[in-house]
Each structure stands twice: as C-alpha cells, then as structure tokens.
Amino acid sequence: MSTFSTPAILLRRSSYGDYDLIITLLSLAKGKITVIAKNAKKSRKRFPGLLDLFSLLQIECRTPRGRGMAVLQEAALENPFSGIRGNIMKTSYASYWAELINLWLEDGKEQTRIYYFLRYCLDSLSSGIISNEEISIIFQLRFLSFSGLSPNFSECAKCHIKMNDSKGSHLFFELAKGGILCKGCSSSSLSSLNLTKGTVKQLLWIQENDLKTAGRLKFSQNALREGLQLLEKFVVFHIGKEPKSLKFLRNLRSQMP
DSSP: OEEEEEEEEEEEEEEETEEEEEEEEEEEEEEEEEEHHHHHTTTTTSSSTOOOOEEEEEEEEEOTTTTEEEEEEEEEEOOOOOTTTTTTTHHHHHHHHHHHHHHHHTTOOOOOOHHHHHHHHHHHHHTSSSSSHHHHHHHHHHHHHTTOOOOOOOOOOOTTOOGSSSSEEEEEETTTTTEEEEHHHHHOOOOEEEEEEHHHHHHHHHHHSOOHTTTTOOOOOOHHHHHHHHHHHHHHHHHOOOOOHHHHHHHHHOOOO
C-alpha cells in the first residue's frame, strides 16, 4: 500500500452503508479523486466536523493494491469558507460550481489551475468582496475557458464582423456556434439569445483580463441578469442536462425580491 498527502476541496459526499462516507474532492496533487472515509458517521473523533462541503482540507490517504478505492486516513481543516455556510444563496452557488467540476473533470488527472481557481472563487464568495452573481459569472467564464469551450464575444460567428463594428445596441448569442451573431446574421437563427452590446462588452472584458482585474468590474443589473442567463444556458447546452444544483439555484433566485 502507498500513501499520499495533498490539500483538497470537498465537492461531494454520500453515505456508504451504515457508517462510511464516499467523498469526492478536487485535490492539488491528483485532481479529482474519490475516497472512502471509514466509520466517519459512527465515530466523530476521527473527522470531527471536518467533512463538510466546500471545506479546504489537508488530507492523507492510503491507496490499496489493485483497483480499490483510496481510504481517507487523516484530515485537517485549513479553511471552512465559513461565510458560505448558513447563507442559502451562497451555498447554492457553491453547490453549482462543485457539481460542474464533478461532472466535467476526469478522475485522477491533475488540474492545478482549476484547483487554485476554485479556491479563489470560494474565498471571494465567502468574503462577499465580490457579489454572488458577479463571481458566478467569473467562475463560469473561466471554467469554460479551462475546458476549451470559451464563448466567442469578439466577433460575429457567421460574418466575422468585429463586435465593436456591428450596428445597433443589441447582439445575439448562438449556443450551437458558441458565439455572438450580429443583427444581420441573427435572422436565420431560431435559437439565439438576445443580449445588449453592453453585456457582451463586459463579458469580453472579463475574458481578456486576469482574475484580480476582472474582480474589480461592476456589472450593471441588466448585464448580471443577461450574463447569468446566457452562461447557465451555455453550460446546460454542453452538459446535455440541467444540473440539479442549477435548477435549485434558479428556483431560489426566482423567489428573491
């Protein structure tokens, strides 16, 4: 048997039998991993209050010979991101991000950029320095980019006219083409989303700047609404189904004044 130690963020947990937990984490050393925490529900002495969703942990695991699941031996809490807990809206956004990562990433493939990026987004969400909606737009744009699915906001996907050179105050986004359409090209599309040019400019600005700079951008309320609607639909289009956490998040937002 061999052991490994790594910082990791807890993405998902589920019961296994009467006493054990199956835990999925995004780790720095090994990417997305799934481990078993034996007797985690029976004995609170082993992992007292540690195995909560979105917690940043330092873990030590034992890997058995063959194809067996790694066993969580020890865990130490490094950051609980306490500002998320007790806030249902923040928890819903974090749940959506965690589900996306769990659905998209392959097991056991190192994802250093995504690991540090998720840490940044959870810390921003917890601290409240950036609004929930703004940090979710930043998360989705960057995550799509890391996944090779970055939306094209710079030019029309059909005629290639530059966004700034297109006429009118509105543009359209074609999900299947993964990019914007100018007004002239949108007439032949039956599934494009209507966007103001101001929203497109802000989304493009987020794409083209680093995280620190992007975090200083203040979206208009219209840009927040249009940006979230577009990105969440774009994500669903590529996944092929609506994540359960996104459905809950949308329902929750619809109830807010």
